[in-house]
Amino acid sequence: MDYEDAIAALADPTRRVIIDRLRSGALPVGAIAQGMTISRPAVSQHLRVLSDAGLLTVTPAGNRRLYAIAPEGVAGLRAYLDSLWDDAFAAFARAAEEKAKENNDE
């Protein structure tokens, strides 16, 4: 859907670190910020960007808020890249064939 926001969100290295920490499952903000060099509010801001991009889901659990990776958001990006790869490979193969024919002509 909005793969554009998703790719912009994942372009930031810090946000990829956050995503990596959520690979094994949902975590509250404090646990995510734990051991990171930036402040907790900074992490919150990054989480906001990732959620807005559709890459994370938020589930309030009492005192805390659990963030988890949204598979659908990742799927959107995959669809874009798959389409891009199909076209890129087709164009590449076509160019290679073109070149082979050229070499044959001489």
Place this chain on the structure above:
Amino acid sequence: MDYEDAIAALADPTRRVIIDRLRSGALPVGAIAQGMTISRPAVSQHLRVLSDAGLLTVTPAGNRRLYAIAPEGVAGLRAYLDSLWDDAFAAFARAAEEKAKENNDE
């Protein structure tokens, strides 16, 4: 080469427009810049970023320089996203099962 540079390069909307123009095959700089709102040097700068990220190949052809999408660069990004999707989906399924068991207990 690095998927990190590749995703950062594709995060820019203007650079995605450039990539889209190369989907059907290689083009010289002038043809790419044709019809775009930004100046030709600006396009050159974007092409530089995309090449450095391993997303484009450059082949000098006499007076001009032909830019084409590098399938390998796109493949690197796909690998990262595939890995991310695998983990995200596994965590999602695990969480769903966890929740189902909870509902059973009461």
Place this chain on the structure above:
DNA sequence: ACGAATCGTAAGCAATGGCTTACGGTAAGT
């Protein structure tokens, strides 16, 4: 050999983005 075309690069400027500190708001513990 000379002029035109194609393209990359440098310098400078305006805009965007990420970080920190400070603060407010809600839920849990006692």
Place this chain on the structure above:
DNA sequence: ACTTACCGTAAGCCATTGCTTACGATTCGT
């Protein structure tokens, strides 16, 4: 009820980035 813990938001600062104009280098056409 009061304190503590957890978290989001606002304001401000600094670095990065994307754009333009100006210039230099290389190649094609005549």
